[in-house]
Amino acid sequence: MSFQELKSKTREILTNSVSSKDEKLLAICQLLNTNIVHYNWVGFYFANHQTQTLHLGAYVGAETDHTVIPFGKGICGQVAVSNANFVVPDVSAQDNYIACSITVKSEIVVPIFAEGINIGQIDIDSHTINAFTIEDEQFIEYVCKEISHLF
Known part of the structure; x- marks a missing residue:
C-alpha cells in the first residue's frame, strides 16, 4: 500500500466516531505494522x-520492558527534550540507545505536538539497517499531525 493510500486509511481511522482514542491509536499501529514491511x-x-517521563501507550510488535522512559534517555527520551525527529540508520552506532531487542537495527521517532506542546511521539523500529527514507519521515510526520487532533 502506498503512503498516499495509508494517509487515506489513517484519516478513516482517526475520524471514526465510534472508536475511542486508544482504539484509534492501536489501529494506526496495526495499519502501519501490517502495511509497511520494514516497520517491525x-x-x-x-x-x-511533571515527572519528565514518557509512558508507553498503544503498540504493535514484540513486548517491551521499556514502559517508562526518562526524558533524555534513549532515542525516545532525546526526542522528548529536542522536540525534533530522530532517524537512526544504525542503532548500534548510538551511545544513548536503549536496546529493546537484538533484532532492532534502525529506528525513527517523530514527536506529536498539541497546542505547541510535545505530548508524545511515535516510535518505529526496523530489523533492517538504514530502513527509513525521507518519504518515511514525511509520512510519519503527517500521521503525527493527524493524531494531534485527538488531543
Whole structure:
C-alpha cells in the first residue's frame, strides 16, 4: 500500500466516531505494522511533563520492558527534550540507545505536538539497517499531525 493510500486509511481511522482514542491509536499501529514491511515495531509514548517521563501507550510488535522512559534517555527520551525527529540508520552506532531487542537495527521517532506542546511521539523500529527514507519521515510526520487532533 502506498503512503498516499495509508494517509487515506489513517484519516478513516482517526475520524471514526465510534472508536475511542486508544482504539484509534492501536489501529494506526496495526495499519502501519501490517502495511509497511520494514516497520517491525510501531508504538506511541506519551509525555508526563511533571515527572519528565514518557509512558508507553498503544503498540504493535514484540513486548517491551521499556514502559517508562526518562526524558533524555534513549532515542525516545532525546526526542522528548529536542522536540525534533530522530532517524537512526544504525542503532548500534548510538551511545544513548536503549536496546529493546537484538533484532532492532534502525529506528525513527517523530514527536506529536498539541497546542505547541510535545505530548508524545511515535516510535518505529526496523530489523533492517538504514530502513527509513525521507518519504518515511514525511509520512510519519503527517500521521503525527493527524493524531494531534485527538488531543
